[in-house]
Each structure stands twice: as structure tokens, then as C-alpha cells.
Amino acid sequence: xxxxxxxxxxxxxxxxxxxxxxxxxxxxxxxxxxxxxxxxxxxxxxxxxxxxxxxxxxxxxxxxxxxxxxxxxxxxxxxxxxxxxxxxxxxxxxxxxxxxxxxxxxxxxxxxxxxxxxxxxxxxxxxxxxxxxxxxxxxxxxxxxxxxxxxxxxxxxxxxxxxxxxxxxxxxxxxxxxxxxxxxxxxxxxxxxxxxxxxxxxxxxxxxxxxxxxxxxxxxxxxxxxxxxxxxxxxxxxxxxxxxxxxxxxxxxxxxxxxxxxxxxxxxxxxxxxxxxxxxxxxxxxxxxxxxxxxxxxxxxxxxxxxxxxxxxxxxxxx
Numbered sequence: 379x380x381x382x383x384x385x386x387x388x389x390x391x392x393x394x395x396x397x398x399x400x401x402x403x404x405x406x407x408x409x410x411x412x413x414x415x416x417x418x419x420x421x422x423x424x425x426x427x428x429x430x431x432x433x434x435x436x437x438x439x440x441x442x443x444x445x446x447x448x449x450x451x452x453x454x455x456x457x458x459x460x461x462x463x464x465x466x467x468x469x470x471x472x473x474x475x476x477x478x479x480x481x482x483x484x485x486x487x488x489x490x491x492x493x494x495x496x497x498x499x500x501x502x503x504x505x506x507x508x509x510x511x512x513x514x515x516x517x518x519x520x521x522x523x524x525x526x527x528x529x530x531x532x533x534x535x536x537x538x539x540x541x542x543x544x545x546x547x548x549x550x551x552x553x554x555x556x557x558x559x560x561x562x563x564x565x566x567x568x569x570x571x572x573x574x575x576x577x578x579x580x581x582x583x584x585x586x587x588x589x590x591x592x593x594x595x596x597x598x599x600x601x602x603x604x605x606x607x608x609x610x611x612x613x614x615x616x617x618x619x620x621x622x623x624x625x626x627x628x629x630x631x632x633x634x635x636x637x638x639x640x641x642x643x644x645x646x647x648x649x650x651x652x653x654x655x656x657x658x659x660x661x662x663x664x665x666x667x668x669x670x671x672x673x674x675x676x677x678x679x680x681x682x683x684x685x686x687x688x689x690x691x692x693x694x695x696x697x
Contacts, residue, residue, distance in 0.1 A: 380664040382695060383410035385592055385674035386437070389419035390611060393428030399680045400437050400445075406688035410444040411437070412564075412592070412672050417454060417486040421614040421635070422628050424678075431463050438471045445475060448546050448564070450482030452500070453490055457507035458531040461514035468537030478564045479508060480546035488626045497620070499525065501555060508543060508559050515540045544587070549619070550579035562587030567594060567648065573666055588669040595648040595656060596676050597683050605640065607677045608647040613638040616646045647676055653690035660695060 384403035386396050400411050415430040430447050438445055451457040460477075467475040481500035488494060495503065503525040513520045514533050522528040545556025545563050553563060553576045563580045565573065577589060594615070596608035614631040615622075616638055625631055643649075648659050663671055673691075675683040 380668060380695075381409045381670050382660075382692060383412060383443075383670060383672040384408040385672045386411055386413040386433075387674060387676075388414050388426060388428050388430060388433070389416050390424045390426055390676070390678050391680070392426050393433045396428065397433065397436055397440065399684070400443070401441055402681070402684050404441045404443050406684045407692045408443070408673075408687070410446075410670065410672075411441075412446045412448070413437075415447045415449050415486075417489055419628055420485070420631050421611075422632055423610060424628075431467075434467060434475070435470075438467065438474060443474070446477055446544070448478040448480055450480050450487065450504075451507035451511070452503040452526055453482060453487040453492060456528075457510040457526060458514060458520070458528055460507070461511040461531075462533055464511070464541045465515055465533050465536050468539075468541040469535050472537060472539070476542040476544055476562075478544035478546040478562075479504060479511075479560075481552075483623050484626045485628070485631070494624065494626075497623070501552070505555075505559065511543065512540075512559075542587070544590070545580070545585070547576060547580070550575040553577075553580040553585070554583040556580065557583035557585030560585060560587065562590065564590040564592065566592045567646075567663065570662070570666060573663075577667055589667055590670040590672065591663055591666075591668040592672045592674055593648060593660065593663060594646060594674050594676055595659075596650075597653070597656060597686060598651055598677070599682075601649075601651045604649050604651050605643075608643050608649050609640060611678065612647050612676045613643050616642045653686055654694070657691055657694045660691075664695075 386400050416427045419427050451460045464477055481504045484494045506524050506526055510520055510522055519532040520528050521530050542561045545560030547553035547556050547565055557580050565576050596604045598604040614635040
């Protein structure tokens with residue numbers, strides 16, 4: 379049976395408020411949660427970007443939820459630091475933390491001042507980082523020279539069981555490549571045929587573990603309000619690769635999205651004032667074979683949505 383989780387969006391909500399939101403999500407009946415890991419928001423309108431790893435410790439300590447995040451090692455994060463941070467959370471909260479690894483986006487990684495590599499190099503760098511993190515999680519001392527450099531790194535506090543490393547992919551080709559190393563796959567809502575291709579590419583390449591989906595949605599008491607929330611908060615997130623990966627700042631995304639149509643926003647966000655419509659959409663995603671679905675209401679105020687999810691969405695999904 380598909381499990382349903384809450385997505386905590388650091389780009390949109392201050393970390394203190396987001397901690398209250400994830401507690402409320404647990405009270406509303408969500409079984410798990412995940413969060414983003416950004417240095418900058420997608421838009422100046424969103425206006426937030428707390429440090430994920432600090433927040434995760436607080437969220438794990440103050441809820442009983444299983445939590446995860448999506449991380450891009452190799453530029454902004456050295457893989458040894460990612461390995462240490464994830465191992466520490468795994469040791470403190472056994473069986474409750476996972477993280478997905480991807481090749482990253484310029485909007486977060488350009489801050490180091492290093493050149494932004496082309497996609498193929500980023501994927502090779504990611505796979506190097508995965509091997510380094512795995513070795514460190516196994517207790518090895520690691521020295522490595524390649525697209526990243528590690529000098530005699532070793533972790534001294536390890537969880538009893540290694541933290542799961544999940545692959546993050548949007549395209550079928552990236553999903554197939556992640557199957558080489560991942561212990562599960564996470565992607566985002568796209569047309570059903572595209573999602574089928576992503577899932578098939580991962581499984582056909584030998585990918586094992588659970589399949590997870592993050593669904594962007596907008597709910598409000600009226601259709602007009604739901605559409606306005608989606609347009610205000612998520613119109614900067616409708617672009618395909620390479621634009622979505624290569625734009626460097628929120629200002630670039632705001633300029634690029636100035637003329638985005640309402641139809642384009644509706645292609646990226648499930649918009650409806652009817653909870654039953656959201657239930658129907660989510661059931662369709664579950665029927666595609668996803669084991670876990672994380673719901674991301676793209677509004678900055680989560681309270682009304684969480685009340686609706688608690689009373690009309692989650693009970694219906696579990697009926």
C-alpha cells in the first residue's frame with residue numbers, strides 16, 4: 379500500500395515555521411516527510427532557504443517521522459561532509475533517515491565560484507561521490523583523487539545500519555544510470571507516460587528498492603485562490619533541462635518566468651479547490667507503482683492545507 383508523506387520546502391518557508399509545519403503534518407496523519415536542500419530559493423517571492431541539515435536534526439528529534447532530503451554532493455558539499463552528516467543522523471535516529479543524491483543545480487552550486495560542469499561531468503562526479511560516501515559509511519579510511527579529492531578521511535561515528543542512498547532523477551536516462559548504485563528512486567510529478575518511462579528505465583537497468591514521487595499541488599478554498607498560489611509560488615519551476623539546471627540565481631528564474639502561462643503552471647502543479655480531485659490524482663500516481671508519495675502544497679501557509687489533508691485527503695486515500 380502506498381505511504382503518503384509531507385514535503386517541507388525550505389525555499390518557501392522559514393526553518394522555524396517549517397519545523398512547526400512538519401510537526402503539524404505528523405498530527406494530520408502523514409506517515410513520513412522529506413525536505414529540499416537549497417542555498418537559494420527559486421524566486422525572490424519565495425524568500426527563504428534555511429540550512430537543511432540543521433533543520434533535519436531538529437525535525438527528527440521533535441517528531442517520530444521518517445525523514446529524508448535530496449542532496450547534491452561534489453561542489454557545494456564535499457562528499458566526506460555529506461557522509462559525516464548523514465551518518466550522524468543515522469546513528470542518532472536509527473532507521474528514520476534516508477537521503478537522495480543528484481547531480482545538482484547551478485542556483486545552489488555556483489556559490490563556490492568553481493565552474494559549473496556540463497551534465498555528463500556532473501553525473502560522473504556524483505558517482506564518484508556515491509562511492510566515497512559508501513566507503514566512509516563502511517568505516518574505511520578514504521583517499522581519492524579524481525573529480526573530487528579526499529585525503530585520509532574516516533568517520534568515527536557510524537549507524538548500526540548504513541543510511542539508504544536513493545537516486546534522484548527526472549529523466550529516464552538519469553534513472554537508468556542511478557540504477558547502478560541507488561537503493562531506491564525518487565522523482566517528481568510529470569505526465570504519466572513520462573513517469574512510466576522513468577520507472578521502467580530504472581527497473582529495467584536493475585534498479586531495486588522503493589519508488590518515491592514528490593507531487594507539487596495547490597489547494598485553496600476556491601479555484602481562483604489555488605491557481606493564484608500556484609502561479610505566485612511555482613511559476614519559476616516549470617522549465618525543462620538544461621534551463622532548470624543552469625540558471626544561477628533567483629533573479630534569473632524570475633526574469634525567465636515573467637511570461638509563463640497559467641497552462642504551463644498547471645502542467646507542473648496539480649491545482650484544485652476540490653480535495654476529492656486531489657485524491658483522484660494521487661490514486662492515479664499510486665497506480666503507476668509508487669511506494670511513497672510526498673505531497674508538496676506549494677503555498678507558503680500550510681495550515682489550511684494540513685487541516686484539509688487530515689480530514690478529507692489522507693482518510694480517502696487510505697479507505
